[in-house]
Amino acid sequence: xxxxxxxxxxxxxxxxxxxxxxxxxxxxxxxxxxxxxxxxxxxxxxxxxxxxxxxxxxxxxxxxxxxxxxxxxxxxxxxxxxxxxxxxxxxxxxxxxxxxxxxxxxxxxxxxxxxxxxxxxxxxxxxxxxxxxxxxxxxxxxxxxxxxxxxxxxxxxxxxxxxxxxxxxxxxxxxxxxxxxxxxxxxxxxxxxxxxxxxxxxxxxxxxxxxxxxxxxxxxxxxxxxxxxxxxxxxxxxxxxxxxxxxxxxxxxxxxxxxxxxxxxxxxxxxxxxxxxxxxxxxxxxxxxxxxxxxxxxxxxxxxxxxxxxxxxxxxxxxxxxxxxx
Numbered sequence: 545x546x547x548x549x550x551x552x553x554x555x556x557x558x559x560x561x562x563x564x565x566x567x568x569x570x571x572x573x574x575x576x577x578x579x580x581x582x583x584x585x586x587x588x589x590x591x592x593x594x595x596x597x598x599x600x601x602x603x604x605x606x607x608x609x610x611x612x613x614x615x616x617x618x619x620x621x622x623x624x625x626x627x628x629x630x631x632x633x634x635x636x637x638x639x640x641x642x643x644x645x646x647x648x649x650x651x652x653x654x655x656x657x658x659x660x661x662x663x664x665x666x667x668x669x670x671x672x673x674x675x676x677x678x679x680x681x682x683x684x685x686x687x688x689x690x691x692x693x694x695x696x697x698x699x700x701x702x703x704x705x706x707x708x709x710x711x712x713x714x715x716x717x718x719x720x721x722x723x724x725x726x727x728x729x730x731x732x733x734x735x736x737x738x739x740x741x742x743x744x745x746x747x748x749x750x751x752x753x754x755x756x757x758x759x760x761x762x763x764x765x766x767x768x769x770x771x772x773x774x775x776x777x778x779x780x781x782x783x784x785x786x787x788x789x790x791x792x793x794x795x796x797x798x799x800x801x802x803x804x805x806x807x808x809x810x811x812x813x814x815x816x817x818x819x820x821x822x823x824x825x826x827x828x829x830x831x832x833x834x835x836x837x838x839x840x841x842x843x844x845x846x847x848x849x850x851x852x853x854x855x856x857x858x859x860x861x862x863x864x865x866x867x868x869x870x
Contacts, residue, residue, distance in 0.1 A: 572643040575613040576837070578605035579698070583667065584620045589624040589708035596714040597624075597706075597727070603715075604731035607824050608739075611836040616689040616696045620738055621703040628709035632730040633670045634737040636702035638682040639695075640750060643673035646681050646757065649691045656839050658830055662781040668761050670783070674769055679746060679753040682837075687740030687757070702738035706730065716821045729811040729822025733803075736812060736828070741790075743802030745773035757835055758802050762791060773801035779827075789827050803816055 582602055587594045599624060647670075651663050663669045686701040688694045706727070713724035718797075720726050743762070744754040755771060762777045763784030764770040770777035778787035790805040792814035797806075803814035809821040812831070833839050 564782075575615050575720050575840075576609040577617045578609045579617050579619045580605060580622055581620070585624040589626050593712070593714065600712075600714040600728050601731050604728045604735060607728070607755055608730060608735055608832070611677075611829050611840055612832070613840050614690045614838050616686070616867055617698055617701075618686045618689075618735075618739060619701045620735065621700055622706070623703060624706050626708055627854040628707055630705060630707040631725070632707070632734045634734040634742075635701060635705070636738045637685045638741070638749070639685065639688055639693075640754075641681045641683060643675070643677075643681050646683070647671070649693050650836070651756070653691050653836055653838070656790060656833050658781055658834050659740065659822075661717075662761070662834050666783055666785070668763070668781050668783050674760055674771060675746075675753075679755045679771075680750060681755050682749065682756050684738060684740045684742065685837050686738055690740070704731070704734040704738065708720065711818075712743075716823070720819055720821055722819045724820050726811075726820065726822045729816070732811040732824055733822075736832060739832060739837065741802070741812065741832060743800070745801045746771055755803075758831075761831075761834065762802065763787060777801070781833060788830075 549785060576784045580598075582598060582601075586597055607712075647663075650669055654660060654663050661667050683691065683693065684701070685694075689696055689701075711724045712727040713720045716726045716728050726823045740756070741758060742756055742758050743759045743831055745759060745762075746753045746755060748754070759771055761779050761781060763768045763780040764776045764778070765787070768784050768785045773793050775793060777791045778795070779789050780787050790807070791801060792799050792803045792805050793801050797815065799814035804810055804812050806813060806815050808825070809816060809822050810825050810828065812825075812828050813822065816822050829839070
């Protein structure tokens with residue numbers, strides 16, 4: 545988040561595996577638990593602001609967890625780096641799936657009105673594979689728990705890194721001090737990526753082109769998918785009939801293809817500015833809903849019958865995404 549000459553988000557993919565036990569901090573509301581474990585770099589790099597840093601992270605986690613009722617833990621390791629080379633970064637393990645398997649679990653997880661639209665006739669979650677079988681589909685470790693593809697556990701779902709070389713405001717409730725960055729907004733951005741708010745846009749992973757569930761919601765118009773990272777793509781749950789919000793790369797600006805394009809201040813934007821609150825918006829909440837998380841405002845329906853959850857997945861790799869001052 546920035547006020548100066550844009551640097552850009554970048555991403556790189558490497559094959560890796562993650563394991564380990566994480567301490568948990570319970571959210572204030574809802575059934576979703578976002579567990580945060582801090583390493584020693586928080587004190588080393590943030591010094592006297594270390595306590596404010598942890599309070600801000602708890603606020604960010606509570607802002608998201610209060611919206612959803614999934615009975616799972618999202619376990620996040622928090623580390624920091626000195627300097628201004630990184631503003632925020634997320635690192636998460638991915639698991640492969642076929643489109644048929646992914647669609648099956650999305651249908652089984654349907655609860656909200658948006659879920660019904662997305663999976664129904666005229667919705668974005670079509671019977672046919674959007675890539676026509678050309679790409680492998682991927683979910684994050686936390687997301688597959690939300691979708692019922694794996695049991696809940698307390699091992700690491702991802703790591704978030706925050707850079708200490710910026711002037712931060714740790715409490716957006718009373719606005720953001722001029723020249724400071726809303727660190728809670730940065731934290732919510734990265735938490736949501738560990739949860740599954742990431743796109744691959746056909747990029748190479750595990751030896752071939754890959755897509756995520758979020759990519760399946762990318763459209764440039766009615767009945768016109770935009771699976772790549774080119775200009776003109778927007779978030780849509782109804783097969784492109786309604787373009788809810790523009791994705792990044794609308795004009796070749798760089799950065800993550802499935803962050804929001806510049807516009808209204810939002811924690812999920814690819815680019816923003818200092819001195820502003822980057823909050824969690826209603827559209828952000830809707831987006832995570834159709835990515836597998838159950839809205840707190842929606843009562844859980846009776847279990848459907850005759851639905852087979854196909855949970856066989858292949859461990860594929862780790863997706864790392866970096867957010868820089870833009």
